[in-house]
Amino acid sequence: MTNPLVQLQNATKQFIDGKETHSVLDAVNFSLNRGESVALTGASGSGKSTLLNVIAGFESLTDGTLLLNGIDAKTWHDPQWSLFRHQQLGVVFQQFNLLTPLNVAQNIAFPLSLSKQKWNPWCDHLVAKLEIDTLLSRHVASLSGGQQQRVAIARALAHKPSLLLADEPTGNLDQKAGLEVMQLLTEIASEGDCAIALVTHSLECAEFMQQGFHLANGQLHESQ
Template sequence: MPIVPQPPLVQLSQVCKGFNDGDQYHRVLDCLDLLIHPAETVALTGPSGSGKSTLLNIIGGFEYPDSGQLWLQGADCSHWHDPQWSRFRRQHLGVIFQQFNLLTPLNVHDNVLFPLSLLGQKWNDWCDYLLQKLSISELAQRPVEQLSGGQQQRVAIARALAHRPALLLADEPTGNLDADAAEEVMQLLCKLAADAGSAILMVTHSDSAAAHMQRRWHLQQGKVHE
């Protein structure tokens, strides 16, 4: 039997997005075409305001493009509505936010369990593995607001990977960490995403963080350059 190639995990075709600022219209994404393949890791850099977070939000269904098409795992989701997006995010998407966005006053265990509970699943050996590798096993019962910034970031990584998503979107995941902590977190993130089989699209201003990714895109004036 011939081997059927996998479709790209993410495919954008001629995607445009802009915003009105008073009487002015600003186009931040200008007819973008791009592909991300399963388990691939990509860093997205560019000046502030260039549309990096907008691109992440479109791929995650948090914003909609003005025009163009978006496919995820081979499915045309250009016209999906909230129920379809919610289902995709629960099953296939992990997100790491710059400000962590952990659930307070829940503890570490319950934050990591949260994405699994949305799928009707329970704590499992993979969750134990995540906490062990991220060195937060001993913090499992501690409320997350009592953790340091570096510890909260580790919890955010564990939560994003708990359900082994096909795609991990990370928005400045080391932006609030010092250089040594950032380097350690990036090594852990890449290792655990590989173990989960997750692709990564990461927005960053850090050259050292970007160097951990297999590919690097630069977004400027609405275009992506590799």
């Protein structure tokens, strides 16, 4: 039996505000296997984005264990985290976070260059599927919000990661464009056997995922 791709065991994350300590995650247990998709919902400030940041190594746990591919990430330093992010992790942000001096093709190819890969047939498939193949020479600042989000998805999946973290990926799009993006995101991730952890306020977006969890008062509950 293979290890889960992501496993949190009694994961606790606290923030200190003056003399007060706030627990955003309180002994959370969570696992995600290869190819699975989960939606994380909850009120603003409930810790959804913090949970993604912990998995990506952008924030560390106060207590508990994060296992990635069965390996305790607590022992990792910058080189191990960089290797994991460059080879196995894709991230889609609400604000797109594209590199504005670069054109579309250069943005998509950027994560490939970090792992010494080149543009390949998978990239051709991505841009065709996302209908941005005619935009490759355009500078990203000239694109619409929906087009920029499609570029961000292509960039996140270009290196065929085993895990995609998506933080409100449709938050800056209208409903129609948002649902189109979610449909494409789930289809492409499935083709690449990529697991998805999606943070969203949208119940419609959450329905694209196989499982749902709700975060409240530091606790993670399976959605009904």
